[in-house]
Amino acid sequence: MTTYDADGITLEKVRDYVWEIPQEGGMNRPARVLASEDLLDEISDDKTLQQLKNATHLPGVRKYAVCMPDGHQGYGFPVGGVAGIDTENGCISPGAVGYDINCLPGGTEVRLSFGRRTELRNLEGRFEEEQAMVADGDDLVPSDIRLFTQSEEKPVYEVETATGHRIEATGDHPFRTPEGMTELDDLSTGDEVRVQPFEGIDHEEPSEFTVLTKEDFEDENPQLVRVLEDRDVLPLSSTDDEFNHLLKILGFFLGDGSYGGPGQVWFYAEPEDLKAVRSDVREVGFKPSKIYERDRSHEVNGNEFERTEYSFKTTSKAFRRLLVALGAPEGPKVESGYSSPEFLDRLTDWQRALFYSAYFGAEMNEPSAQHDKNLYCPKVSQTRTVGTAEDGFQFYDDMREFLGSLGIETNEIERFETDSNSKHDTVRLRLGVKNDSKNLLRFFSQVGYRYNQKKRRRSVKAIQYLRTKEREIERREEIASEAQTLADGGSEPGDIKAEYDINGRFVERSIWGGRDGRPRPGKAFPGFEEYCEQVEVGDDLAIPDEVVAIDPAGRKEVYDIGVSHEAHNFVANGFVVSNCGVRMMKTNLTYDDVQGREEELVDALFANVPSGLGGGGVHEGTADDVEAILDRGMEWALENGYAVPEDLEHCEDEGVRPDSDPSRVSQKAKDRGKNQIGSLGSGNHFLEVQRVTDVYRDDVAAEFGLSEDQIVVLIHCGSRGLGHQVCTDYLREIEQTHAGLLQQLPDKELAAAPAGSQLAEDYYGAMCAAINFAWVNRQLIMHQVRQVFEKVFDRSHTEMEMDLLYDVAHNIAKKETHEVEDGEERELFVHRKGATRAFPAGRPELPPAYSDVGQPIIIPGSMGAGSYVLRGGEQSLSETFGSTAHGAGRLMSRTQAKQEFWGGDVQDDLREQDHVYVKAQSGATVAEEAPGVYKDVDEVVRVSDALGIGDRVARTFPVCNIKG
Incomplete structure (x- = not known):
């Protein structure tokens, strides 16, 4: 096969595992996909190829934009995408790094302080004077609004609940569920959301007297x-x-x-x-x-x-x-x-x-x-x-x-x-x-x-009961009308009764007109007191409701607000809505040391490493702590007893980005990070105890300190809400300030700031500060893991040689010098979104510990497939700007995963078949991360190794795993 056709895009085979989309139209450079044919089939199954092609329209792209073997559709720029963009005449794009944007149509009603409501679009120009209502679990409280954004038209979906609450939102807008904030794309019919039935009264400016x-x-x-x-x-x-x-x-x-x-x-x-x-x-x-x-x-x-x-x-x-x-x-x-x-x-x-x-x-x-x-x-x-x-x-x-x-x-x-x-x-x-x-x-x-909280809780139940009752009456009215129509058309009463799951006497009365007024709910419908016993209302007056429909609602201009409250949510149309990297630690323990103690170990880790959505971390930070972490990264962790000097020596950039500028990080982002220092988060973030099962390069493994049957710990998480907020803040400011550039791009989600502009410099400084925060976040988790191991195995972490192998970032843009066309060396913003740096030996950015052997690369796989340790390959600089894959890559959405898998079954199967112990905040989280959700990590790594961009060193397999 020399060409590959995928939904109107033709790729030409350059050589084994290298496919190219030729430059055409507005593309500034070609695009390349690094994959086997099997992986290419999976990569082409969504919008990855079109997003990669769109990325080449960014000004200053050099050589080509690249998609790694684990690539899949992202937001604007594919996950697993890499682009080297000139720092003089190019740009820097938050969309090519990763960001969080959540939007609602302008007509969405937002709950404000003093029992008011207003349409979201009406907050433009006065949002800083207003307070939105935040449901923080403990109370319903007003919070200052710090951010208002308006975006171009985007696809929106209408969500409807069992009691008739409706809201439209983009697929990435989070909704509060029993498992925490969950994006709409990850919700399905039958899922439970939290609603706030109290609506309030339309805002009206008071007459001043x-x-x-x-x-x-x-x-x-x-x-x-x-x-x-x-x-x-x-x-x-x-x-x-x-x-x-x-x-x-x-x-x-x-x-x-x-x-x-x-x-x-x-x-x-x-x-x-x-x-x-x-x-x-x-x-x-x-x-x-x-x-x-x-x-x-x-x-x-x-x-x-x-x-x-x-x-x-x-x-x-x-x-x-x-x-x-x-x-x-x-x-x-x-x-x-x-x-x-x-x-x-x-x-x-x-x-x-x-x-x-x-x-x-x-x-x-x-x-x-x-x-x-x-x-x-x-x-x-x-x-x-x-x-x-x-x-x-x-x-x-x-x-x-x-x-x-x-x-x-x-x-x-x-x-x-x-x-x-x-x-x-x-x-x-x-x-x-x-x-x-x-x-x-x-x-x-x-x-x-x-x-009066008792009466307020009771009234919330009354609202939901009355709405439920009204829906039931409407259902019975519809059945009565249909039954009458069928009878008028000559259908027999017995046949009509068989059509409906309802009392036969009801159908008979509907046919023969023996009812005055609207029908009443059936006998099985609960009374009010019975209903009140069945449902719980939170202290913040939120009540559960079931999603009964999620339907496309076209494309609409969308808006969003950001609140100062740490819960980062607000109440819209009655719904509570919201507004990484990896490291590996070695030990001298063997699998024999852990066998029989897996359950004790996973329970201890789950109890001591904060995980899941929301706040809470290892360190209860102050405003000064956040400033210091953003500025000095791992140096702060060392000074505060959370690290040893060797940890910094084995971290990318030695754990400090000198280009960081905390002053360019918004207060809102800092507030989000303050109570999340040392926490896993949720989704695909995890902590996994693993055993080394295979060694492929004995000499490199020896340099890395790895051997078969050894126990290692892998930590995969990022900068938590702080990093997301940094990207969100700058994306929206860039959209407004550099609208001219945005109009030239095929996808508005690729919004970029021109190199040399103030926004480009500000964003780069803020992003580097967020990287510092992410390193410290993982370091504090590692510190906690050391303490857990000390208690479980009754020896010090130094005795167990619990040393950092390496820590590398996944979503990042860095200034690096690379050889481009005709052998010219240029400074580039190398954007790696869901990709990892993979420098070979001799590259000056490597820490001294690995300057002669090459950079360690850690590629997590699924819970049932294991992970890999690679080293930077000799061809990575010429092929991928010194990059390779960062994981297995998703095959299906979280929504589809929850439909395909049951969390409890996944946990049982992993434990019984693979002796892997998994603990998570919810079964849904386990289902979303089931082994079948991901691409074949073996195939992803095989392609990386064959291309020489990341050489296989060792393979690991899970022993126990905790998830948020």
């Missing part, structure tokens, strides 16, 4: 006025954030607040709810007390009981007078003629909702079942004296008007004569929200309860 001025306190002590002025609540404007906090406090006080001694204001609730009230008190500049606890006796209808009462107080006279000025009654509420604050009708709907939802949190009953599948109408009531009853009626009438403006219907205000108290004749007033399902959905999802 002065609520309180100094004149409203002219009779007060001047010192009290100064206190209010010092806290920026005097004068008080309708557009002040402090005013929004005060609206909530005031609403809650009218329900569960009271006055005490001089200056005292008391609030009563459960401890978790009081924390939220205390937080708002602090936001307006006042100091709350601690939370008090006391047991109190009560008598209701002759029944005595005790309960624990929780409360806190403020002792500021200024704060108390501020509440009074806003409308809080000064005397006992029952006899105080208070009604709605006079300014309330001048506010936006979302501001009024702050006031009323806080009142509902204190006074309204929680969602509960009336008759199994129907809910009671939520009600509020208050007792007033006969003389102040009209004020109370007006208070509730204003409430009715507000709810009505949102389309929420209420019952008529009820009046009940009550037993007179010791001082006054009294009247009981009551207002309820109509309990029609759609009406309750509007109430619970737009207004709901504030300052």
Whole structure:
């Protein structure tokens, strides 16, 4: 075979294992694929060849762009791709290094602080003034928005859940699942996602007016006025954030607040709810007390009981007078003629909702079942004296008007004569929200309860229950309609009943018209209380929902935001969405030393090496730590007791990139890295204890310190969220600043900064700093592994000779000097995306330990196929800019892998058949990384060895493996 055709692209065979896409059209150079015919069949099965061809359009590409034997489709630039691009007249491209971009259409609604929502596109120009809601597992909290991006049209997909939540997103946008953040491409129908059913109210800019001025306190002590002025609540404007906090406090006080001694204001609730009230008190500049606890006796209808009462107080006279000025009654509420604050009708709907939802949190009953599948109408009531009853009626009438403006219907205000108290004749007033399902959905999802987590959790369940119930009713309506149509067409009732998985009596009534109104859910449908027992709502008010459909939704302009909160997610359309390299350590242990202790070892490693999505690392970093790591790399690890000098001597670049510039790394990226120092992450990142099974070059293996049956440890991970954020930050800035260059490229995902531009220099400095971070990340994991081995084998790591063989980066662009056309030497940005450097002996960049033998290369395989140690081949400089493959390369997506494999079965098979012990955060992770998901690593390495770009030295096989 001299040519190979793949979906309109023809490759010409140059020699064995070398295939070339000739230069044509806008290509600046040819493209080459290094592969056997079998591997080429797999490489051509996705968009790898087209992406490789597109990469040659980048200005300054020299010789050719290359795809390694493990190549597969990436984002813009193929994984396993290498390109040497001139540093004078070329460019540097984040897409050719690797980056993370997650996008949503502009119409996606984002939850904001103060119970608001807005379309994503509306945040442009004001995102820095806003806060998005973040679900961090422990709470639902507002977080500053630090980033807003807009991108060209991209393919988007619509996700629909069992309760009817819908959202459109690009395939790489992460969604929160039980296993952590998972990209849409990796989700399937039947998977579980976390949703936030509360929607809030559309954002509207408040009309600006002065609520309180100094004149409203002219009779007060001047010192009290100064206190209010010092806290920026005097004068008080309708557009002040402090005013929004005060609206909530005031609403809650009218329900569960009271006055005490001089200056005292008391609030009563459960401890978790009081924390939220205390937080708002602090936001307006006042100091709350601690939370008090006391047991109190009560008598209701002759029944005595005790309960624990929780409360806190403020002792500021200024704060108390501020509440009074806003409308809080000064005397006992029952006899105080208070009604709605006079300014309330001048506010936006979302501001009024702050006031009323806080009142509902204190006074309204929680969602509960009336008759199994129907809910009671939520009600509020208050007792007033006969003389102040009209004020109370007006208070509730204003409430009715507000709810009505949102389309929420209420019952008529009820009046009940009550037993007179010791001082006054009294009247009981009551207002309820109509309990029609759609009406309750509007109430619970737009207004709901504030300052009451129990009621809020219950309302989340109510929303999901009502949505589920509505879907079931719609399903039964559809069946009824179809059954009627079939009957009208002459079908027999028995045949019609056989068509549907539903009660036969239901079909009969549908045919013969024996039903008034909409059908009810069937008997098997759970009642509300039963449903509540079946589902759990998180402390952040997220609830599980099942994906029922993922469908293409065309191409749309897409947007994204980035929040400062370390959870790096936000709530969009009710969904919680988000916003490497390898090293090997040697030991003098043999396989005999480990056999029989595999389970103990894998459990200890899993317990002591942080893994999975989110935060948590070996070292709890400070801001200064992150700066030092970005600047000095492995030198920081040595200074802080996480490394020994020999570790630096056996690391690429001795573990320090001198071109790093921490000042070019965004604060957001630094914040993401701060709590992830020394952590594996997730996906294909892993830690694996291995045994050496084969040695192919005895002399080189001896130089590397490897021998058959020896135990080694391989660590595969990168710079975690910090590196992703660096690439994301610069990609988006490059898209805007160098849009002219972007228009010349066939794929917008290849966005690049011209060499010599400020952005190119800034990105290079930031990327080098991220490389330093990645080296330290792997070093801290190695330090932890040493400690685990010491405990398990009861000897020091020095006794076990746990020494670093080598650490090499996988996703990187480096300034290197290479020979290009006609023997000319040029400085290039060598982009290696999912490829590894493979320098032969004599190359000056090699550490002295390997200058005479060549660079060690570590190529991980799958859990069931083993890995390889190579050394830089003599032909690598001329063929691949000193590069080779970095792994086996994926054959199928994570979604397909989860459909093909079951994590538990994979673990059992590996243990029973191959004696490999695997432990992971979830079965899904194991399924995604099953041996059958990857190309044949033996074939990948065979091609590398045959081409002389990476010479086989030794093969290893897993003993135990931990994954994130």
